[in-house]
Amino acid sequence: MNRFFVKHEFMLMRKSKKNNMFIVFLAALVFSYCFIVLPNQETIDTIDVDELKVLVSDTKASQESREARGATGIIQFIGMSAYAQDEYKNKVRNAMVHAFENEEYTRYLRFKILNIDSMAFIEDKTLFPKSPFPHKDRSNLLQQMNLRYDSYLTSDLPVSNEIIEQKTALQVLSNLLLSPMIYLIFFCAIYFGSDVLVRDRKNPTVLQGIPLSWYRLINLKTFVAFSYTMLVLLALFIAGMTALTFQNGFGYFDIQIPVLVPGSEVDFMDSEMISIGKFLLLAIGFIPILVYLFIRLNMVLSLVLKNEWLVLLVSSLILFSERLYFTRTLRDIFGVEISHFPQTYFEFGKVITGAKNFLVNLETITYSKGYLLFIISIVIIEFLLVLIARIVNKQRFYQTN
Structure with a gap:
Protein backbone atom coordinates (compact mmCIF):
# COMPACT_ATOMS: atom_id res chain seq x y z
CA MET A 1 0.00 0.00 0.00
CA GLU A 42 31.37 42.01 -16.70
CA THR A 43 32.98 42.02 -13.28
CA ILE A 44 36.14 43.41 -11.68
CA ASP A 45 37.96 40.45 -13.26
CA THR A 46 36.88 41.33 -16.81
CA ILE A 47 39.27 43.09 -19.17
CA ASP A 48 38.11 45.29 -22.06
CA VAL A 49 40.99 44.81 -24.51
CA ASP A 50 39.81 47.51 -26.92
CA GLU A 51 39.48 50.07 -24.13
CA LEU A 52 42.90 49.12 -22.79
CA LYS A 53 44.42 49.52 -26.27
CA VAL A 54 42.99 53.02 -26.52
CA LEU A 55 44.40 53.88 -23.09
CA VAL A 56 47.84 52.56 -24.13
CA SER A 57 47.72 54.57 -27.36
CA ASP A 58 46.60 57.78 -25.62
CA THR A 59 49.24 57.43 -22.91
CA LYS A 60 51.93 56.80 -25.53
CA ALA A 61 50.94 59.99 -27.36
CA SER A 62 51.00 61.92 -24.06
CA GLN A 63 54.45 60.54 -23.25
CA GLU A 64 55.79 61.57 -26.65
CA SER A 65 54.43 65.07 -26.05
CA ARG A 66 56.23 65.20 -22.68
CA GLU A 67 59.45 64.06 -24.31
CA ALA A 68 59.15 66.80 -26.92
CA ARG A 69 58.68 69.42 -24.18
CA GLY A 70 61.42 67.95 -22.03
CA ALA A 71 58.92 67.36 -19.21
CA THR A 72 60.36 64.04 -18.10
CA GLY A 73 62.06 65.01 -14.86
CA ILE A 74 61.09 64.82 -11.21
CA ILE A 75 58.29 67.09 -9.99
CA GLN A 76 59.72 68.90 -6.99
CA PHE A 77 56.39 69.15 -5.16
CA ILE A 78 55.82 65.39 -5.03
CA GLY A 79 59.43 64.26 -5.40
CA MET A 80 58.56 61.76 -8.15
CA SER A 81 58.54 61.63 -11.92
CA ALA A 82 55.04 61.45 -13.37
CA TYR A 83 56.60 60.62 -16.72
CA ALA A 84 58.45 57.60 -15.32
CA GLN A 85 55.35 56.35 -13.49
CA ASP A 86 53.14 56.63 -16.57
CA GLU A 87 55.81 54.99 -18.71
CA TYR A 88 55.97 52.02 -16.34
CA LYS A 89 52.17 51.69 -16.16
CA ASN A 90 51.86 51.90 -19.94
CA LYS A 91 54.44 49.16 -20.46
CA VAL A 92 52.52 46.94 -18.03
CA ARG A 93 49.20 47.63 -19.80
CA ASN A 94 50.75 46.98 -23.20
CA ALA A 95 52.21 43.70 -21.95
CA MET A 96 48.77 42.78 -20.58
CA VAL A 97 47.17 43.31 -23.98
CA HIS A 98 49.77 41.21 -25.81
CA ALA A 99 49.65 38.41 -23.23
CA PHE A 100 45.83 38.32 -23.36
CA GLU A 101 45.71 38.29 -27.16
CA ASN A 102 48.34 35.52 -27.25
CA GLU A 103 46.33 33.55 -24.65
CA GLU A 104 49.30 33.52 -22.28
CA TYR A 105 47.02 33.83 -19.26
CA THR A 106 49.59 33.15 -16.55
CA ARG A 107 51.73 35.97 -17.92
CA TYR A 108 48.63 38.13 -18.39
CA LEU A 109 47.61 37.59 -14.77
CA ARG A 110 51.05 38.65 -13.49
CA PHE A 111 50.76 41.93 -15.38
CA LYS A 112 47.13 42.32 -14.31
CA ILE A 113 48.24 42.19 -10.66
CA LEU A 114 50.91 44.84 -11.36
CA ASN A 115 48.29 47.03 -13.06
CA ILE A 116 45.97 47.15 -10.04
CA ASP A 117 45.84 50.67 -8.60
CA SER A 118 44.91 50.02 -4.98
CA MET A 119 44.09 53.64 -4.13
CA ALA A 120 41.93 54.12 -7.22
CA PHE A 121 40.14 50.83 -6.47
CA ILE A 122 39.34 51.81 -2.89
CA GLU A 123 38.09 55.23 -4.00
CA ASP A 124 35.93 53.81 -6.82
CA LYS A 125 32.44 55.01 -5.88
CA THR A 126 30.76 52.67 -8.35
CA LEU A 127 31.64 49.79 -6.01
CA PHE A 128 29.31 49.32 -3.02
CA PRO A 129 27.52 52.66 -3.51
CA LYS A 130 24.91 51.84 -0.82
CA SER A 131 27.27 50.30 1.69
CA PRO A 132 27.38 51.80 5.21
CA PHE A 133 31.18 51.41 5.10
CA PRO A 134 32.15 51.46 1.40
CA HIS A 135 35.89 51.86 1.99
CA LYS A 136 35.92 48.78 4.22
CA ASP A 137 33.99 46.77 1.63
CA ARG A 138 36.28 47.88 -1.20
CA SER A 139 39.40 47.11 0.81
CA ASN A 140 38.05 43.64 1.59
CA LEU A 141 37.13 43.04 -2.07
CA LEU A 142 40.60 44.17 -3.18
CA GLN A 143 42.26 41.87 -0.65
CA GLN A 144 40.15 38.90 -1.70
CA MET A 145 40.82 39.57 -5.38
CA ASN A 146 44.58 39.68 -4.75
CA LEU A 147 44.39 36.46 -2.73
CA ARG A 148 42.53 34.71 -5.55
CA TYR A 149 45.03 35.88 -8.17
CA ASP A 150 47.99 34.83 -6.03
CA SER A 151 46.44 31.40 -5.47
CA TYR A 152 46.03 30.91 -9.24
CA LEU A 153 49.72 31.67 -9.77
CA THR A 154 51.02 29.53 -6.93
CA SER A 155 48.87 26.48 -7.67
CA ASP A 156 49.72 23.76 -10.18
CA LEU A 157 46.42 24.30 -12.00
CA PRO A 158 46.46 25.70 -15.55
CA VAL A 159 45.38 29.34 -15.62
CA SER A 160 42.71 30.30 -18.17
CA ASN A 161 40.71 33.45 -18.72
CA GLU A 162 37.58 31.57 -17.62
CA ILE A 163 39.22 30.79 -14.28
CA ILE A 164 40.42 34.39 -13.86
CA GLU A 165 36.90 35.72 -14.59
CA GLN A 166 35.32 32.98 -12.40
CA LYS A 167 33.20 31.64 -15.24
CA THR A 168 33.97 27.92 -15.05
CA ALA A 169 31.05 25.74 -13.98
CA LEU A 170 32.30 25.15 -10.43
Whole structure:
Protein backbone atom coordinates (compact mmCIF):
# COMPACT_ATOMS: atom_id res chain seq x y z
CA MET A 1 0.00 0.00 0.00
CA ASN A 2 2.81 2.40 0.86
CA ARG A 3 4.52 1.82 -2.50
CA PHE A 4 1.23 2.23 -4.39
CA PHE A 5 0.44 5.45 -2.54
CA VAL A 6 3.92 6.91 -3.14
CA LYS A 7 3.70 6.07 -6.83
CA HIS A 8 0.24 7.61 -7.06
CA GLU A 9 1.34 10.82 -5.31
CA PHE A 10 4.45 11.12 -7.44
CA MET A 11 2.38 10.81 -10.61
CA LEU A 12 0.06 13.55 -9.38
CA MET A 13 3.02 15.86 -8.82
CA ARG A 14 4.58 14.97 -12.16
CA LYS A 15 1.34 15.67 -14.04
CA SER A 16 0.51 18.86 -12.14
CA LYS A 17 0.19 21.80 -14.56
CA LYS A 18 1.21 24.15 -11.77
CA ASN A 19 4.44 22.26 -11.18
CA ASN A 20 5.23 21.76 -14.86
CA MET A 21 4.80 25.43 -15.69
CA PHE A 22 7.12 26.37 -12.82
CA ILE A 23 9.72 23.84 -14.00
CA VAL A 24 9.61 25.33 -17.50
CA PHE A 25 10.14 28.76 -15.95
CA LEU A 26 13.09 27.47 -13.92
CA ALA A 27 14.64 25.78 -16.97
CA ALA A 28 14.27 28.99 -18.99
CA LEU A 29 15.88 30.90 -16.14
CA VAL A 30 18.84 28.51 -15.96
CA PHE A 31 19.52 28.49 -19.70
CA SER A 32 19.01 32.25 -20.01
CA TYR A 33 21.64 32.77 -17.34
CA CYS A 34 24.05 30.27 -18.91
CA PHE A 35 23.76 31.44 -22.52
CA ILE A 36 22.74 35.11 -22.27
CA VAL A 37 23.56 36.67 -18.90
CA LEU A 38 26.87 35.02 -18.01
CA PRO A 39 28.64 35.46 -21.39
CA ASN A 40 27.88 39.20 -21.29
CA GLN A 41 28.52 39.65 -17.58
CA GLU A 42 31.37 42.01 -16.70
CA THR A 43 32.98 42.02 -13.28
CA ILE A 44 36.14 43.41 -11.68
CA ASP A 45 37.96 40.45 -13.26
CA THR A 46 36.88 41.33 -16.81
CA ILE A 47 39.27 43.09 -19.17
CA ASP A 48 38.11 45.29 -22.06
CA VAL A 49 40.99 44.81 -24.51
CA ASP A 50 39.81 47.51 -26.92
CA GLU A 51 39.48 50.07 -24.13
CA LEU A 52 42.90 49.12 -22.79
CA LYS A 53 44.42 49.52 -26.27
CA VAL A 54 42.99 53.02 -26.52
CA LEU A 55 44.40 53.88 -23.09
CA VAL A 56 47.84 52.56 -24.13
CA SER A 57 47.72 54.57 -27.36
CA ASP A 58 46.60 57.78 -25.62
CA THR A 59 49.24 57.43 -22.91
CA LYS A 60 51.93 56.80 -25.53
CA ALA A 61 50.94 59.99 -27.36
CA SER A 62 51.00 61.92 -24.06
CA GLN A 63 54.45 60.54 -23.25
CA GLU A 64 55.79 61.57 -26.65
CA SER A 65 54.43 65.07 -26.05
CA ARG A 66 56.23 65.20 -22.68
CA GLU A 67 59.45 64.06 -24.31
CA ALA A 68 59.15 66.80 -26.92
CA ARG A 69 58.68 69.42 -24.18
CA GLY A 70 61.42 67.95 -22.03
CA ALA A 71 58.92 67.36 -19.21
CA THR A 72 60.36 64.04 -18.10
CA GLY A 73 62.06 65.01 -14.86
CA ILE A 74 61.09 64.82 -11.21
CA ILE A 75 58.29 67.09 -9.99
CA GLN A 76 59.72 68.90 -6.99
CA PHE A 77 56.39 69.15 -5.16
CA ILE A 78 55.82 65.39 -5.03
CA GLY A 79 59.43 64.26 -5.40
CA MET A 80 58.56 61.76 -8.15
CA SER A 81 58.54 61.63 -11.92
CA ALA A 82 55.04 61.45 -13.37
CA TYR A 83 56.60 60.62 -16.72
CA ALA A 84 58.45 57.60 -15.32
CA GLN A 85 55.35 56.35 -13.49
CA ASP A 86 53.14 56.63 -16.57
CA GLU A 87 55.81 54.99 -18.71
CA TYR A 88 55.97 52.02 -16.34
CA LYS A 89 52.17 51.69 -16.16
CA ASN A 90 51.86 51.90 -19.94
CA LYS A 91 54.44 49.16 -20.46
CA VAL A 92 52.52 46.94 -18.03
CA ARG A 93 49.20 47.63 -19.80
CA ASN A 94 50.75 46.98 -23.20
CA ALA A 95 52.21 43.70 -21.95
CA MET A 96 48.77 42.78 -20.58
CA VAL A 97 47.17 43.31 -23.98
CA HIS A 98 49.77 41.21 -25.81
CA ALA A 99 49.65 38.41 -23.23
CA PHE A 100 45.83 38.32 -23.36
CA GLU A 101 45.71 38.29 -27.16
CA ASN A 102 48.34 35.52 -27.25
CA GLU A 103 46.33 33.55 -24.65
CA GLU A 104 49.30 33.52 -22.28
CA TYR A 105 47.02 33.83 -19.26
CA THR A 106 49.59 33.15 -16.55
CA ARG A 107 51.73 35.97 -17.92
CA TYR A 108 48.63 38.13 -18.39
CA LEU A 109 47.61 37.59 -14.77
CA ARG A 110 51.05 38.65 -13.49
CA PHE A 111 50.76 41.93 -15.38
CA LYS A 112 47.13 42.32 -14.31
CA ILE A 113 48.24 42.19 -10.66
CA LEU A 114 50.91 44.84 -11.36
CA ASN A 115 48.29 47.03 -13.06
CA ILE A 116 45.97 47.15 -10.04
CA ASP A 117 45.84 50.67 -8.60
CA SER A 118 44.91 50.02 -4.98
CA MET A 119 44.09 53.64 -4.13
CA ALA A 120 41.93 54.12 -7.22
CA PHE A 121 40.14 50.83 -6.47
CA ILE A 122 39.34 51.81 -2.89
CA GLU A 123 38.09 55.23 -4.00
CA ASP A 124 35.93 53.81 -6.82
CA LYS A 125 32.44 55.01 -5.88
CA THR A 126 30.76 52.67 -8.35
CA LEU A 127 31.64 49.79 -6.01
CA PHE A 128 29.31 49.32 -3.02
CA PRO A 129 27.52 52.66 -3.51
CA LYS A 130 24.91 51.84 -0.82
CA SER A 131 27.27 50.30 1.69
CA PRO A 132 27.38 51.80 5.21
CA PHE A 133 31.18 51.41 5.10
CA PRO A 134 32.15 51.46 1.40
CA HIS A 135 35.89 51.86 1.99
CA LYS A 136 35.92 48.78 4.22
CA ASP A 137 33.99 46.77 1.63
CA ARG A 138 36.28 47.88 -1.20
CA SER A 139 39.40 47.11 0.81
CA ASN A 140 38.05 43.64 1.59
CA LEU A 141 37.13 43.04 -2.07
CA LEU A 142 40.60 44.17 -3.18
CA GLN A 143 42.26 41.87 -0.65
CA GLN A 144 40.15 38.90 -1.70
CA MET A 145 40.82 39.57 -5.38
CA ASN A 146 44.58 39.68 -4.75
CA LEU A 147 44.39 36.46 -2.73
CA ARG A 148 42.53 34.71 -5.55
CA TYR A 149 45.03 35.88 -8.17
CA ASP A 150 47.99 34.83 -6.03
CA SER A 151 46.44 31.40 -5.47
CA TYR A 152 46.03 30.91 -9.24
CA LEU A 153 49.72 31.67 -9.77
CA THR A 154 51.02 29.53 -6.93
CA SER A 155 48.87 26.48 -7.67
CA ASP A 156 49.72 23.76 -10.18
CA LEU A 157 46.42 24.30 -12.00
CA PRO A 158 46.46 25.70 -15.55
CA VAL A 159 45.38 29.34 -15.62
CA SER A 160 42.71 30.30 -18.17
CA ASN A 161 40.71 33.45 -18.72
CA GLU A 162 37.58 31.57 -17.62
CA ILE A 163 39.22 30.79 -14.28
CA ILE A 164 40.42 34.39 -13.86
CA GLU A 165 36.90 35.72 -14.59
CA GLN A 166 35.32 32.98 -12.40
CA LYS A 167 33.20 31.64 -15.24
CA THR A 168 33.97 27.92 -15.05
CA ALA A 169 31.05 25.74 -13.98
CA LEU A 170 32.30 25.15 -10.43
CA GLN A 171 33.13 28.82 -9.88
CA VAL A 172 29.72 29.95 -11.16
CA LEU A 173 28.02 27.42 -8.89
CA SER A 174 29.95 28.60 -5.84
CA ASN A 175 29.17 32.25 -6.63
CA LEU A 176 25.47 31.46 -7.08
CA LEU A 177 25.44 29.83 -3.65
CA LEU A 178 26.74 33.17 -2.34
CA SER A 179 23.97 35.12 -4.05
CA PRO A 180 20.24 35.61 -3.33
CA MET A 181 19.54 32.91 -5.93
CA ILE A 182 19.64 30.37 -3.10
CA TYR A 183 16.22 31.64 -2.01
CA LEU A 184 14.85 30.27 -5.27
CA ILE A 185 16.04 26.78 -4.29
CA PHE A 186 13.97 26.81 -1.11
CA PHE A 187 11.05 28.53 -2.80
CA CYS A 188 10.91 25.45 -5.06
CA ALA A 189 10.35 23.29 -1.98
CA ILE A 190 7.65 25.67 -0.75
CA TYR A 191 5.97 25.86 -4.16
CA PHE A 192 5.98 22.13 -4.91
CA GLY A 193 4.89 21.23 -1.38
CA SER A 194 2.20 23.87 -0.92
CA ASP A 195 -0.66 21.76 -2.27
CA VAL A 196 0.30 18.12 -1.68
CA LEU A 197 -1.99 17.85 1.33
CA VAL A 198 -4.62 20.47 0.57
CA ARG A 199 -5.44 19.20 -2.92
CA ASP A 200 -6.97 16.04 -1.40
CA ARG A 201 -9.79 18.06 0.11
CA LYS A 202 -11.30 18.16 -3.39
CA ASN A 203 -11.66 14.35 -3.30
CA PRO A 204 -12.22 13.53 0.39
CA THR A 205 -14.02 10.20 -0.07
CA VAL A 206 -11.15 8.67 -2.06
CA LEU A 207 -8.46 9.44 0.52
CA GLN A 208 -10.57 8.62 3.53
CA GLY A 209 -10.90 5.06 2.26
CA ILE A 210 -7.16 4.44 2.06
CA PRO A 211 -6.04 2.11 4.91
CA LEU A 212 -3.27 4.38 6.13
CA SER A 213 -3.08 6.26 9.38
CA TRP A 214 -3.32 10.04 9.15
CA TYR A 215 0.23 10.66 10.34
CA ARG A 216 1.68 7.99 8.02
CA LEU A 217 -0.19 9.54 5.10
CA ILE A 218 1.33 12.94 5.90
CA ASN A 219 4.79 11.36 6.14
CA LEU A 220 4.43 9.62 2.79
CA LYS A 221 3.32 12.85 1.17
CA THR A 222 6.35 14.55 2.72
CA PHE A 223 8.62 11.87 1.26
CA VAL A 224 7.12 12.32 -2.20
CA ALA A 225 7.32 16.13 -2.10
CA PHE A 226 10.92 15.99 -0.83
CA SER A 227 11.98 13.44 -3.45
CA TYR A 228 10.23 15.31 -6.26
CA THR A 229 11.81 18.63 -5.26
CA MET A 230 15.30 17.15 -4.98
CA LEU A 231 14.95 15.41 -8.35
CA VAL A 232 13.88 18.67 -10.03
CA LEU A 233 16.76 20.56 -8.41
CA LEU A 234 19.18 17.79 -9.42
CA ALA A 235 17.95 17.86 -13.03
CA LEU A 236 18.29 21.64 -13.21
CA PHE A 237 21.73 21.40 -11.60
CA ILE A 238 22.93 18.83 -14.16
CA ALA A 239 21.50 20.86 -17.06
CA GLY A 240 23.09 24.09 -15.84
CA MET A 241 26.48 22.53 -15.08
CA THR A 242 26.49 20.80 -18.49
CA ALA A 243 25.76 24.08 -20.28
CA LEU A 244 28.42 25.93 -18.29
CA THR A 245 30.99 23.18 -18.83
CA PHE A 246 30.31 23.22 -22.57
CA GLN A 247 30.90 26.99 -22.64
CA ASN A 248 33.67 27.67 -20.15
CA GLY A 249 34.92 24.35 -18.83
CA PHE A 250 34.12 22.50 -15.63
CA GLY A 251 36.87 24.03 -13.49
CA TYR A 252 38.81 22.37 -10.67
CA PHE A 253 37.81 21.44 -7.14
CA ASP A 254 41.25 22.63 -5.99
CA ILE A 255 40.63 26.24 -7.05
CA GLN A 256 41.00 28.36 -3.92
CA ILE A 257 38.45 30.92 -2.74
CA PRO A 258 38.91 33.43 0.11
CA VAL A 259 36.92 33.21 3.34
CA LEU A 260 36.80 35.57 6.30
CA VAL A 261 37.72 34.28 9.75
CA PRO A 262 37.80 36.05 13.14
CA GLY A 263 40.99 38.09 13.50
CA SER A 264 43.24 38.69 16.45
CA GLU A 265 41.81 42.17 17.04
CA VAL A 266 38.31 43.14 18.15
CA ASP A 267 35.90 43.83 15.24
CA PHE A 268 38.53 42.65 12.76
CA MET A 269 38.52 39.70 10.38
CA ASP A 270 41.37 37.95 8.60
CA SER A 271 41.24 36.13 5.27
CA GLU A 272 42.26 32.58 4.49
CA MET A 273 41.78 30.29 1.52
CA ILE A 274 39.74 27.10 1.14
CA SER A 275 39.14 24.97 -1.94
CA ILE A 276 35.92 25.18 -3.93
CA GLY A 277 35.50 21.46 -3.25
CA LYS A 278 35.41 22.05 0.52
CA PHE A 279 33.09 25.04 0.15
CA LEU A 280 30.62 23.08 -2.00
CA LEU A 281 30.75 20.12 0.38
CA LEU A 282 29.80 22.38 3.31
CA ALA A 283 27.24 24.40 1.34
CA ILE A 284 25.34 21.66 -0.46
CA GLY A 285 24.78 19.87 2.85
CA PHE A 286 22.39 22.66 3.85
CA ILE A 287 20.09 22.16 0.86
CA PRO A 288 18.34 18.85 1.73
CA ILE A 289 17.98 19.95 5.36
CA LEU A 290 16.24 23.19 4.42
CA VAL A 291 14.16 21.57 1.67
CA TYR A 292 12.88 19.05 4.22
CA LEU A 293 12.29 21.80 6.80
CA PHE A 294 10.09 23.86 4.48
CA ILE A 295 8.13 20.85 3.23
CA ARG A 296 7.32 19.81 6.81
CA LEU A 297 6.44 23.41 7.60
CA ASN A 298 4.04 23.32 4.63
CA MET A 299 2.38 20.25 6.15
CA VAL A 300 1.80 22.08 9.42
CA LEU A 301 0.43 25.14 7.64
CA SER A 302 -1.76 22.96 5.39
CA LEU A 303 -3.44 21.42 8.43
CA VAL A 304 -4.08 24.84 9.93
CA LEU A 305 -4.88 26.99 6.88
CA LYS A 306 -6.37 24.37 4.53
CA ASN A 307 -5.62 26.54 1.51
CA GLU A 308 -2.63 26.03 -0.80
CA TRP A 309 -2.23 29.74 -1.65
CA LEU A 310 -2.23 30.75 2.00
CA VAL A 311 0.34 28.02 2.67
CA LEU A 312 2.47 29.36 -0.19
CA LEU A 313 2.15 32.92 1.09
CA VAL A 314 2.95 32.20 4.75
CA SER A 315 5.88 29.89 3.96
CA SER A 316 7.27 32.46 1.53
CA LEU A 317 7.02 35.18 4.16
CA ILE A 318 8.99 32.99 6.56
CA LEU A 319 11.59 32.30 3.87
CA PHE A 320 12.09 35.97 3.04
CA SER A 321 11.49 37.31 6.55
CA GLU A 322 15.17 38.11 7.14
CA ARG A 323 15.16 40.41 4.11
CA LEU A 324 12.60 42.59 5.91
CA TYR A 325 14.73 43.40 8.94
CA PHE A 326 18.36 42.49 8.24
CA THR A 327 21.01 45.12 7.69
CA ARG A 328 24.73 44.48 7.46
CA THR A 329 25.31 46.20 10.78
CA LEU A 330 22.35 44.70 12.71
CA ARG A 331 23.48 42.57 15.65
CA ASP A 332 20.27 41.89 17.56
CA ILE A 333 16.49 42.14 17.42
CA PHE A 334 14.67 43.09 20.61
CA GLY A 335 17.80 42.24 22.53
CA VAL A 336 18.21 38.79 20.95
CA GLU A 337 21.40 38.28 18.92
CA ILE A 338 20.66 37.52 15.25
CA SER A 339 22.90 34.44 15.40
CA HIS A 340 20.07 32.74 17.36
CA PHE A 341 17.56 33.11 14.48
CA PRO A 342 17.43 30.31 11.84
CA GLN A 343 16.67 32.90 9.14
CA THR A 344 20.20 34.27 9.56
CA TYR A 345 21.54 31.05 8.04
CA PHE A 346 19.31 30.82 4.96
CA GLU A 347 22.17 32.49 3.04
CA PHE A 348 24.40 29.62 4.09
CA GLY A 349 27.07 30.36 1.46
CA LYS A 350 27.80 33.72 3.07
CA VAL A 351 27.89 32.07 6.48
CA ILE A 352 30.58 29.64 5.32
CA THR A 353 32.74 32.36 3.71
CA GLY A 354 32.28 34.72 6.66
CA ALA A 355 30.60 37.38 4.51
CA LYS A 356 27.58 37.26 6.82
CA ASN A 357 29.81 38.28 9.71
CA PHE A 358 31.52 41.09 7.83
CA LEU A 359 30.48 44.49 9.28
CA VAL A 360 28.20 42.72 11.79
CA ASN A 361 31.35 41.49 13.57
CA LEU A 362 29.77 38.51 15.32
CA GLU A 363 31.92 35.42 15.74
CA THR A 364 28.84 33.41 16.71
CA ILE A 365 27.45 33.18 13.15
CA THR A 366 28.99 29.88 12.04
CA TYR A 367 27.88 27.12 9.70
CA SER A 368 27.96 24.56 12.57
CA LYS A 369 25.54 26.71 14.55
CA GLY A 370 23.39 26.99 11.43
CA TYR A 371 23.16 23.20 11.18
CA LEU A 372 22.25 23.02 14.86
CA LEU A 373 19.50 25.65 14.59
CA PHE A 374 17.99 23.96 11.54
CA ILE A 375 17.91 20.60 13.33
CA ILE A 376 16.26 22.23 16.36
CA SER A 377 13.76 23.92 14.02
CA ILE A 378 12.92 20.57 12.41
CA VAL A 379 12.39 18.97 15.84
CA ILE A 380 10.01 21.80 16.82
CA ILE A 381 8.11 21.50 13.53
CA GLU A 382 7.85 17.72 13.97
CA PHE A 383 6.41 18.18 17.46
CA LEU A 384 3.88 20.73 16.15
CA LEU A 385 2.96 18.43 13.28
CA VAL A 386 2.24 15.50 15.61
CA LEU A 387 0.19 17.74 17.90
CA ILE A 388 -1.81 19.48 15.17
CA ALA A 389 -2.37 16.22 13.25
CA ARG A 390 -4.12 14.85 16.36
CA ILE A 391 -6.31 17.94 16.66
CA VAL A 392 -7.01 18.30 12.94
CA ASN A 393 -7.57 14.62 12.21
CA LYS A 394 -8.36 13.14 8.79
CA GLN A 395 -12.12 13.55 9.15
CA ARG A 396 -11.90 17.14 10.33
CA PHE A 397 -9.35 18.06 7.64
CA TYR A 398 -11.46 16.70 4.79
CA GLN A 399 -14.64 18.26 6.10
CA THR A 400 -15.53 21.01 3.65
CA ASN A 401 -18.32 22.76 5.52
